Structure formats: C-alpha cells, structure tokens
Amino acid sequence: MRQLPAQRGHDVAKPSLQELASANEARILRVLSVAEAVCGEPVSDVESPGGVFRASLRLKIDGRSVIATARSQGRTAREEALVLRALSDITDRVPVVLGCQSGVLLQSDLGQNRLDLAIARAPVGRQALLAEAAASSLVDLHAAADRTALSRALDPLDDPEEQAARRILSADALAPFAAKGEVVFDRAAVMRALCAIPRAFVKGDCRPANATLGADRRVRWFDFETCGPGPRVRDFAELIVDPVWTLPPDRLFAAVGARAGCAHAALSLHTALRAAEALERLMTEAQAHGWQSRGQVLVEDGPGANATFAARIADMGAMGAGQSRLLEPLVLPFSRAARHFRQVARQPGRTGTRCS
Numbered sequence: 630m631r632q633l634p635a636q637r638g639h640d641v642a643k644p645s646l647q648e649l650a651s652a653n654e655a656r657i658l659r660v661l662s663v664a665e666a667v668c669g670e671p672v673s674d675v676e677s678p679g680g681v682f683r684a685s686l687r688l689k690i691d692g693r694s695v696i697a698t699a700r701s702q703g704r705t706a707r708e709e710a711l712v713l714r715a716l717s718d719i720t721d722r723v724p725v726v727l728g729c730q731s732g733v734l735l736q737s738d739l740g741q742n743r744l745d746l747a748i749a750r751a752p753v754g755r756q757a758l759l760a761e762a763a764a765s766s767l768v769d770l771h772a773a774a775d776r777t778a779l780s781r782a783l784d785p786l787d788d789p790e791e792q793a794a795r796r797i798l799s800a801d802a803l804a805p806f807a808a809k810g811e812v813v814f815d816r817a818a819v820m821r822a823l824c825a826i827p828r829a830f831v832k833g834d835c836r837p838a839n840a841t842l843g844a845d846r847r848v849r850w851f852d853f854e855t856c857g858p859g860p861r862v863r864d865f866a867e868l869i870v871d872p873v874w875t876l877p878p879d880r881l882f883a884a885v886g887a888r889a890g891c892a893h894a895a896l897s898l899h900t901a902l903r904a905a906e907a908l909e910r911l912m913t914e915a916q917a918h919g920w921q922s923r924g925q926v927l928v929e930d931g932p933g934a935n936a937t938f939a940a941r942i943a944d945m946g947a948m949g950a951g952q953s954r955l956l957e958p959l960v961l962p963f964s965r966a967a968r969h970f971r972q973v974a975r976q977p978g979r980t981g982t983r984c985s
Contacts (some may be wrong), residue, residue: 630682640733641882642666643658643772645781646879647879650733652732653981656699657675657686659699660686660699660733661688661733663728663730663735663766664688664690664695664697664733664735665690665732666730666821667697667727667730667735668690668691668728668735670690670691671690671805672688672689672690672702673689673690675688675689675690675825676888680785681808684700685696685852686952687738694738695727695735695738695781695853696724696736696737696738696851697733697734697735697737698730698733698734698735698736699732699734700854702854703908704786704854704855704857705854706729706732706733706734707729707782707931709853709856710726710734712779712783712851712868713726713736713853714724714780715777715778716727716770716773716774716777719776719777720769720770720773720848722766722769722770722773722847722848723770723851724736724737724739724849725737729809731793731965734829739841739849740841742841742842742843743837743839743841743842744759744763744837744841745836745838745840745871745873747759747842748837748874749873749927753875753876754876755876756881757876757880758882759842759848759883760868760869760874760876760884760890761884761885761887762846762848763837763840763848763868763885763961764823764868764884764885764887765848765888766840766847766848766849766850767832767835767864767865767868767889768849768888770832771830771864772827773831775828775829775830779830780828780829780830780854783857784857785857785858785859785908786829786855786857789824789859791822791897792859793820793823793824794820795970796823796839796903796906797816797819797902797903798904799909800812800814800902800959801910801964802908803851803906803908803959803963805966806961806963806966806969807961807962807965808961809915812958812959812962814956814958814959818903819891819898819955819956820969822894822895822955823898825862826860826895827860827861828859828860829858829859829860830856831856831857831858831859831863831864832853832864833854833855833856833857833859833863833864833869834852834854835864835867836867836871837868837871838853838873839905845858852940859901860895861891862891862892862895862896865885865889865891865962866896866900866902866903866949869881869885869900869903869945869949870900870904870942870946870949871880871905872935872937872938872939872941872942873938874908875941878944878947878949879948881945882897882900882948882949882952884943893952894954896951897950897952897953897956897979898949898953899949900945900948900949901946901949901950901953901956901959901963902956902978903949904942904945904946904949905946905959907942908939908943908966910948911934911935911938911942915934915936915939918934920934920935920936920973921934921935922935923935923938926938927966934975935974936971936973937970937971937974939966939970939973940966940967940968940974943964943966943967945969946959946963947959947960947963947964947967950963961967968972
C-alpha cells in the first residue's frame with residue numbers, strides 16, 4: 630500500500646501521520662493519486678490546515694504549494710471549478726484552478742495567513758481596517774460574478790423559502806434567555822422581508838477563516854462549497870458575526886456596512902439572524918463536546934464552542950436586533966445570553982465541561 634508523505638512545518642492544526650491515515654486514508658490516497666496524475670510530479674509533503682476531518686489538504690508538489698479538495702457535500706468539485714475559473718478570469722480575489730478530476734479539485738494556494746488569525750493578532754484599532762478590506766473584497770467578488778453567467782448557471786443549494794424559514798427558527802435558540810422561555814416576534818413579517826431581498830451570486834460561508842490576507846494587504850477568499858444564488862447581504866452578515874473580532878459590534882457593523890453598499894435594514898436583519906444561527910450551533914456543540922479554549926477553536930477551524938466567543942456572538946446579535954425594526958424584541962434575549970456566557974467564561978476549569 631502506498632505510504633503518505635511525512636508532514637512538516639506549519640504548527641496550525643498539524644495532525645500526525647497516524648491520525649491522518651486512520652481517519653481519512655482512502656480519501657487522502659485518492660487525493661494524492663489525482664494530484665500526482667494532474668501535476669505529473671510526486672507529492673512530497675501533506676498538511677491538513679483546517680484539521681483532520683476537513684475537505685482540503687495542502688500538498689507540496691515540485692516545490693510549490695497546491696490545495697487539493699475532495700468534498701462530500703455542497704457543490705461538487707466540478708461545479709466549484711466552474712465557479713473559480715469564471716471568477717479568476719476577472720479577479721485575483723479567488724484561487725486559480727489547476728485541475729479537476731475524479732471529484733478532486735486542485736487549486737492555487739492563497740497562503741497560510743488566514744484572515745481570522747490575522748484578526749486575532751491585530752489590535753482593535755487595526756481590526757476596523759481589516760473589516761473594511763474584507764468587505765471591499767466581497768464587493769469586488771460580487772462585481773466580478775456580475776460579469777459572468779454564474780447567477781443563472783448555478784441552482785440554489787436550498788429552496789429560498791425553506792432556507793429563510795430555518796433562519797427564523799434559529800431564533801428559538803434564545804428561548805432559555807427569553808421571558809417565559811418563548812421567543813416572540815413577527816415571524817411572518819420577517820419571512821416577507823427575507824424573501825423580498827433580491828438574489829444574485831453569493832460566495833457563502835464568509836467567515837474570516839475562509840479568507841487570507843496577502844502580503845499586499847488584499848483579502849482573498851477560498852472555499853466556494855456553498856456559493857450560488859442568494860441575498861448578497863448574507864455574505865456581509867456572515868463576515869460580521871464571527872467571534873474572532875474584538876472590535877465593538879457597532880464599529881464592526883459600521884465598517885462593513887460602509888463598504889457593503891446594502892440596505893441598513895437588510896444588514897441589521899441578517900446580522901441578528903446569523904447571530905442566532907451561530908449561537909444555536911455553538912450551544913449544540915458545547916452540549917455535545919463541552920467548552921473549548923479560544924486557541925483550540927482557532928486552530929481547528931471547526932464548530933468549536935468557546936464561552937467568550939458565544940458572548941461576542943450574542944453581543945453582535947443584540948446590536949443587529951437593536952437596529953432592526955422587525956427583530957427588536959430579540960435585543961433582551963441576546964443581551965441576557967451575552968451576560969450568561971460571560972459568566973461561564975469567568976468560571977475556572979470550564980474547558981471540557983458541557984453547556985448548561
């Protein structure tokens with residue numbers, strides 16, 4: 630049986646050879662085989678930048694770094710390659726496709742300076758500049774997509790109304806912090822507002838962990854698994870509602886909103902609902918696997934649960950709801966959630982314990 634190359638360098642999320650082989654041996658060997666067939670050179674090194682169970686690997690081939698992705702859900706490799714080829718002809722904000730074969734996408738490496746890690750290292754004052762740069766990059770990406778047929782060529786991954794209904798239901802995650810345990814707001818009005826927002830090509834999953842900050846200070850995006858037709862304001866809300874930011878929520882919202890060019894009411898609405906979704910996932914993760922340290926969550930780039938991060942997400946939700954006429958009733962539950970999670974974060978020895 631073929632042996633996997635040894636892993637070297639890069640301290641972030643670097644599993645051992647044994648972990649890689651036992652968890653994903655068949656997938657990894659398939660990826661390596663395709664990469665070598667397409668590139669015509671052997672793979673000399675393998676890294677798993679997002680963790681053992683992530684879809685992408687960083688390969689070293691003939692002295693250059695290549696990202697190889699084999700997905701099990703979302704867009705197929707062929708669809709993602711189509712998207713990246715169309716966009717990379719117009720903008721440098723995305724990777725270049727090097728090949729696509731047998732369900733494996735090979736693309737250029739945008740670098741190891743992930744935007745989320747750059748934000749975590751940056752002082753608060755500089756984070757506003759990073760937020761503006763990230764929002765501007767999404768504007769460029771959307772403009773590039775408008776020069777292609779992608780909005781018409783791609784089918785939505787979900788039914789728009791079902792997607793909107795799920796986002797509204799996510800607000801029920803705030804029930805433990807609501808009066809009488811019930812989250813009350815005009816759900817029909819919110820559904821109408823969500824469905825009224827125009828749809829166009831969106832990148833999807835616009836967490837800073839899916840972007841890099843280049844030496845030229847330009848933000849570039851990867852992972853187009855969930856791209857397709859949708860409300861563009863959603864991309865900016867996903868950027869805002871990421872707990873790696875320590876910039877106060879109102880300043881972050883203003884920095885992104887100034888560059889996004891979308892309606893204030895729509896951005897407020899989507900920011901609050903995105904925060905509810907993020908809290909729902911985080912609380913589920915904490916209940917199943919316990920709280921994690923900040924470092925664990927950043928290194929693993931997964932759905933990890935950190936109480937300080939949960940408090941920040943709740944703060945962002947309260948800010949968004951406070952600026953949304955339709956979701957103003959969620960301000961108090963979000964604020965109570967933020968206080969609760971800050972109390973959890975202050976308790977010693979909480980790492981590894983279940984959400985309560």
